[in-house]
Amino acid sequence: MTELPGLNIIITDRLVLRPLVHTDRDAIYTLRSNAQVATCFANKKPQTRAEFGVWLKQVMEDGKEKCVGHCVELRVSSQREGKKREAGEKENIQNGENGPVSVDEKQREKKVIGLIGAHQVPEIGYMFLPQYWGKGYATEALKAWMLWYWEAFPGDNxxxxxxxxxxxxxAVxxxxxxxxCGFRWRDKFQLELEQYEEERKQEATEGKKYLTVDVWIVEGPRLRRNSGASS
Structure with missing residues (x-):
């Protein structure tokens, strides 16, 4: 698993979104192998280690030029952040160092609670561990990620x-x-379900499997400006 180049840390009121790194492999597997999380997958199946390895290679290596992904961590609360900063400053003084504690260290809980981004631009997705559902984290993360994305990739492509x-x-x-987050319903689409190695053997007799899904679209600032100018 390689680190994605050119991505920035994104900080919100409650979250830190940071680029994926090689040490996130186990945390991402925990997400994708969770039975509750898998209810949002097209095939509703938690991934096995072997299936996860295939998916990870497709996303992070074979398709890395179109993969723009971040891990989501909780941000340290303001009270704890202050104590952590104070402790860090004392440690710096004791070590004869000056300067603030890095943003990375003082604001991260260092526990991956979710994954967000575009694994195949322009298609985005997100997932969170079940204990963090219903708290508004997905909306908060997606809004911030989209703001960053439109600035990082203004739409020349x-x-x-x-x-x-x-x-x-x-899926309400x-x-x-x-x-x-501004998405509008566009259409329904027949999605071919992913077929992993052990399932492909049955494909000849059972045929390919499809799922009808809703497709949602949001235009970036450049397209919105162009459509406004032509209207």
């Missing part, structure tokens, strides 16, 4: 001018998050 997401039919929570 056609694929970068908009973002899209796909949700299972009836996911739909609400997307709508709060």
């Amino acid at each position: 056609e694929d970068r001018g908009y973002l899209k997401a796909m949700t299972r039919l009836g 929570d996911s739909r609400n998050v997307l709508q709060k």
Whole structure:
């Protein structure tokens, strides 16, 4: 697993979004192998270690030029952050050092609670551990990630001018998050389910499997300006 180049840390009121690194492998597997998290997958199946390895290679190595992903961590609360900063400053003084504690150290809980980004630009996705559902973290993270994305990739490339997401039919929570972040429903789509090695052997007799999903679109600032100028 390689680190994605050119990505920045994004800080919100409650979260820190940071680029994926090689040491995140186990944390990401914990997410993708969780049965509750898997209910949001197209095939609703938690990934095995072998399946996760295939997925990770496809995303992080084979498709790394189109992968723009961040891990989501909790941000240290203001009270704890102050104590941590004070302790860090004392340690610096004792060590004969000057300067503030790095943002990375003073504001991160250092526990991955979610994953967000575009594994195949322009399609975005996100997932969080179940104990962090219903707290507004997904909306907060996606809004911040989108602001960063439009600044980092202003839309000179056609694929970068908009973002899209796909949700299972009836996925109310996911739909609400997307709508709060400006996405609009575009269409329904027949999605071919992912076929891993052990499932491909059955494909000849059972045929390919498909799932109908909702497709959501949000335009970037450049496309919105262009459509406004032409209207």
